[in-house]
Amino acid sequence: MPLFWLILAVLGLASVGYVLGRRRALQSAGGDSRKLHSLPSYYGFNAALKSAVPALLLLVVWLLAQPLIVNNTVSELIPDSAVPESSSRGLIMAEVRRAAEGLENAVAAGLMTEEFAGNAGADVEEISQRLKDAGQIVTSEITQPVMRAAQHYRAMNTTGGRMMSVAVLLLALVGCLWGLREVAPAFRARNVVENGIRALLIAAASIAILTTIGILLSLVFNTIEFFRLYPAWDFFTGLNWAPSFSGRGGSSDLGVIPLLWGTFYISIVALAVAVPIGLFSAIYLSEYASKPVRAVAKPMLEVLAGIPTIVYGLFALLTVGPLLMKVFGSDGLGWMQAGTAVMTAGLVMGIMLIPFVSSLSDDIINAVPQTLRDGSYGLGATRSETIRQVVLPAALPGIVGAILLAASRAIGETMIVVLGAGAAARLSLNPFEAMTTVTAKIVSQLTGDADFASPEALVAFALGMTLFVITLGLNILALYIVRKYREQYE
Amino acid sequence: MTDATLNGDGGRPNGSLTTQDDRTKARNRAETRFKAYGLAAILVGIFFLVVLAVSIIRSGSPAFTRTVVDVEFTLSQSEFEAAEEELFKTKAYQSLFISTLKGQLDERGVEVAFDEAAIERLLGKVGGTIREFYTANPDKLGEPVQFELPASSRVDGYFNGRVTRESIQDSRFLMKADLDLVDVLHDAGIMKSSFNWTFITGADAGVDNPGGAGIGASVVGSFFMMLVVLVLSLPIGVAASIYLEEFAPQNRFTDLIEVNISNLAAVPSIVFGILGLAVFIQFMHLPQSAPLVGGLVLTLMTLPTIIISTRASLKAVPPSIRDAALGVGASRMQAVFHHVLPLAMPGILTGTIIGLAQALGETAPLLLIGMVGFVARGYPEGIAAGFTDPNSAMPAQIYTWAARADAGFYEKAWGGIIILLAFLLTMNIIAIILRRRFERRW
Structure with a gap:
């Protein structure tokens, strides 16, 4: 049964439970709802919750567990002899899955009977041929054991799916009946339902923790896998980034230093653009601007933050890059070889970061108590002297926090550097040269055709881990500074 | 105790309060400068926003129009049957189309020489489109039908400035001489821009067909x-x-x-x-x-x-x-x-x-x-x-x-x-x- 209908059936059962539970409660009280402990609808909700929640939970767990179990069982079916020297078990399993999918599609299209697709005695050549006829992609890797494993994989998945439907519906039915049986005037339905809802609320709040755990696990496991294939020392200290996709292992240089340098260089250029503009805008908006000016200028600057980064990426690639080429390129000063460069990406990223710096600094400058300013004016200081010598020092920790947050944005930014910074990893001081960043390389290593078991693809997870640690560190530092500052005035 | 109020060194020199001394002037100038920096920062930010908006609109609006050749075409039953008899059917339709086009140009008194290859470069395989239409709608035979045939993306580029006479190089996609034909067709009102519905409703096309790509x-x-x-x-x-x-x-x-x-x-x-x-x-x-x-x-x-x-x-x-x-x-x-x-x-x-x-x-x-x-x-x-x-x-x-x-x-x-x-x-x-x-x- 397709998943969609299964979920719908469970929800249907739950609504039936609600209606019946409510009616039963009223009946048990002889139609007088005052004799019930709770409002009648709570008896209905009790039945509905008991039928829907455990069943949907089982569904999710089953969906997570089934692929794991099937994969492991089928993987054990493949004899070691069937795994070629140059390949790995993971690759063979990918082949098995592909073949199983091909069989599934062929059966669905009516080009193959169910019996034929599942027939363990069928000839591999024949099945392959029929699959090819059905327009499915079949590689030469499909050998006798692979095809058998694929058939087994498919059979297990089909039975698993059927068992899941039955189990989930059964559980929903049992829960529904249980909820209905409980109905009695003395049953404290409201308390039970409210506890249940509370548990659901806690579960929803815990998803944030689960996401973090998911991020950490997916990064850590794959990073460990990468360091098993490629020495960690070489990764962190290597000065050369030259992945090769032809051979596996040994031939690639995967040093992170050039990428980190590119990342920091672009971020520094971006901050050099964003910090002065953002900070002065914030000062003007909070200290000088009249109300109507502020009402127009502030949202206009904030629009810059709402524009998707792909737009900035395209702006860098197609507008700013060619513009810089006209000035600094071979027709102009001759410093620039191509439109994609540190300067291009940094400049555009700087534009993107202006509102981050200005909004955060604006809030912080506004939070400086007016008494400080009044004191300074009273001593005869001009406005700018007050800002420079009183307001800014008082707001400095917060402004540093804002700049750190902007820096963390710059380091994690992807689309602008993918489109605007170029693809060559190099260590150079010339801002008009193309460089690349950690994020750009994560994209290029994971969107290529490399298989996920090779160091060239796994390195992306190590890069992701590096990125995660750096941005997390910056964020924690920024929040720490901002919080410490806030305590002074509250 | 300090006596800071006395006229000691570093104090304000005796002078009129209504005339500013040099130090006050310098401080006021610094004030004006500082305020100007702030205003400039905001203007720079807004300037960037405007540049972004203008470049998006200027570069993006051509995607919504496309160049089409608008031709009234009539195919009689006998012409249809004759074309279907041919070995190269689409070729037959193409030459029929070209003669119609020539006739319409003559009607408007425009003289221009062109061959089948030029039409193919400008409009792609016209014959196929026409044949498809008539095999699907045989009842339209004999009546005049308005055909809107999309021109190639390079012709689009010529009209919105991406392709110029200077930048173009003769290739199998577009020849310099074709642009003369394009100009003539455009002046005669046969080639014109129309709204590109394909872009709004279509799906992505192959890497060599930007004209047919849609979002x-x-x-x-x-x-x-x-x-x-x-x-x-x-x-x-x-x-x-x-x-x-x-x-x-x-x-x-x-x-x-x-x-x-x-x-x-x-x-x-x-x-x-x-x-x-x-x-x-x-x-x-x-x-x-x-x-x-x-x-x-x-x-x-x-x-x-x-x-x-x-x-x-x-x-x-x-x-x-x-x-x-x-x-x-x-x-x-x-x-x-x-x-x-x-x-x-x-x-x-x-x-x-x-x-x-x-x-x-x-x-x-x-x-x-x-x-x-x-x-x-x-x-x-x-x-x-x-x-x-x-x-x-x-x-x-x-x-x-x-x-x-x-x-x-x-x-x-x-x-x-x-x-x-x-x-x-x-x-x-x-x-x-x-x-x-x-x-x-x-």
Whole structure:
């Protein structure tokens, strides 16, 4: 049964439970709802919750567990002899899955009977041929054991799916009946339902923790896998980034230093653009601007933050890059070889970061108590002297926090550097040269055709881990500074 | 004690208060300068915004028009039968078309020489289109039919300045001499611009056909993705916020959740892409490039945004509402669900729409879950397929176009951005209207 209908059936059962539970409660009280402990609808909700929640939970767990179990069982079916020297078990399993999918599609299209697709005695050549006829992609890797494993994989998945439907519906039915049986005037339905809802609320709040755990696990496991294939020392200290996709292992240089340098260089250029503009805008908006000016200028600057980064990426690639080429390129000063460069990406990223710096600094400058300013004016200081010598020092920790947050944005930014910074990893001081960043390389290593078991693809997870640690560190530092500052005035 | 008020050294020299001395003048100049820096910074920011807007509109608007050749063509029954007898059928239709075109040019008194190859370079295989039309609509034989035939993308480029007489090199795609023909046709009113519906409704075309590329299929992909995000992130985000704001006790578990949410809000979006790749595709074997997976990843990404804004709107509901509800005998759960939540709803919806708008424009995570290698050739078949069949999404489609070698795709990318920004603008305006109309100040 397709998943969609299964979920719908469970929800249907739950609504039936609600209606019946409510009616039963009223009946048990002889139609007088005052004799019930709770409002009648709570008896209905009790039945509905008991039928829907455990069943949907089982569904999710089953969906997570089934692929794991099937994969492991089928993987054990493949004899070691069937795994070629140059390949790995993971690759063979990918082949098995592909073949199983091909069989599934062929059966669905009516080009193959169910019996034929599942027939363990069928000839591999024949099945392959029929699959090819059905327009499915079949590689030469499909050998006798692979095809058998694929058939087994498919059979297990089909039975698993059927068992899941039955189990989930059964559980929903049992829960529904249980909820209905409980109905009695003395049953404290409201308390039970409210506890249940509370548990659901806690579960929803815990998803944030689960996401973090998911991020950490997916990064850590794959990073460990990468360091098993490629020495960690070489990764962190290597000065050369030259992945090769032809051979596996040994031939690639995967040093992170050039990428980190590119990342920091672009971020520094971006901050050099964003910090002065953002900070002065914030000062003007909070200290000088009249109300109507502020009402127009502030949202206009904030629009810059709402524009998707792909737009900035395209702006860098197609507008700013060619513009810089006209000035600094071979027709102009001759410093620039191509439109994609540190300067291009940094400049555009700087534009993107202006509102981050200005909004955060604006809030912080506004939070400086007016008494400080009044004191300074009273001593005869001009406005700018007050800002420079009183307001800014008082707001400095917060402004540093804002700049750190902007820096963390710059380091994690992807689309602008993918489109605007170029693809060559190099260590150079010339801002008009193309460089690349950690994020750009994560994209290029994971969107290529490399298989996920090779160091060239796994390195992306190590890069992701590096990125995660750096941005997390910056964020924690920024929040720490901002919080410490806030305590002074509250 | 100090006697700072006495006329000592460093004090103000005796002079009139109405004339400024040099030091005051310098201080006032510094004041003016400082103010000017601030104003300049704002103007620079706004200048960037204007440049961005202008370059988007200027580069993107050509994507919405295309050059067509508008010809009235009549095919009689006998001509149709004769053409069908030929060995090269489309060739026969093509020469019929060319003679019609020549006739129409003669009617207008325009003299120009051209051959079949030139027409093929400008309009592609015209014969095939015409034959297809008449085999599908045999009843139109003998009547005049208005044909609007799209010109090649290089002719489009000629009209919007991407291809010039100087830059063009003779190739099998377009010859310099063809441009004379183009000019003549244009002057005669046969070749003209029309609105490019294909761009709005079509799917992506191959790498060599920028003219036929459209964004429609990826809009559908984005729509299904946003549906997943809305259905998952709104209930989960609201539930999490209610717990944290109304029920959570002050303990380490609550602190842990809060720290996690504020950190997740600052995690780079590409890391969410890695999470999606590792968990949803490698581990759970969900289909690559599917809007379902994209929606799941974007849900995780938008949740912190929605939770933060929802908590703010729950916090804005005054405690007296809760107290009143509790006072007349409601349970805490009833107070929240019957009174606080409805009052906070406009704020929650505003936050959700803004979160959705953010998710709609997000590109980086989609690249990692495979939405970039895939060329969406058509619309998904049915609703279930809409979620699970590989499709593209608007920002991923724009990226794909920007990464292609043919410059004809660049204007499609800009055009795609106009459509994307139109969606974002609409969502934000709805959010602002919601806030203006329903927000209550207590």
